[in-house]
Amino acid sequence: MSLLIYGLIGGLIPEMVGIYNLRCVEKNSRPAWLTSRFYWISTLVMILIGVALVYFYENILNLKLNEIIAIHIGASAPIILRNFSNGKTDLN
Numbered sequence: 001m002s003l004l005i006y007g008l009i010g011g012l013i014p015e016m017v018g019i020y021n022l023r024c025v026e027k028n029s030r031p032a033w034l035t036s037r038f039y040w041i042s043t044l045v046m047i048l049i050g051v052a053l054v055y056f057y058e059n060i061l062n063l064k065l066n067e068i069i070a071i072h073i074g075a076s077a078p079i080i081l082r083n084f085s086n087g088k089t090d091l092n
Contacts, residue, residue, distance in 0.1 A: 003070040007054030010074025011047030050077035 022030055033039045054070045057063045065073075073080075 001067075003054055003058055003065055003067065004051050006067045006070035007051040007074035008047060010071035011050035011077060013071070013075050014078075015043055015047070046078055046081075047074070049081065050074035053077055053080065 019034070022034065050073060054065065054073050057073060058065050058070075
């Protein structure tokens with residue numbers, strides 16, 4: 001299986017955990033974002049960015065990745081991007 005699929009799985013895991021945590025909340029008490037089109041589109045974009053990061057590491061930087069690392073990259077994409085946007089990166 002392509003490492004990109006593992007990146008996709010990694011991106012899905014945090015979202016599914018968040019939704020799983022709402023399983024005991026009554027339907028009328030669930031957060032409004034759960035049915036928000038904006039939320040789901042931005043979530044899909046973030047998951048796809050995780051896949052793109054796996055592609056970038058593997059094919060552009062020529063790093064040797066395995067399945068677990070690809071899952072971690074996909075799952076951590078929002079954190080990686082938040083740190084880049086805050087200027088908290090040290091690439092040296």
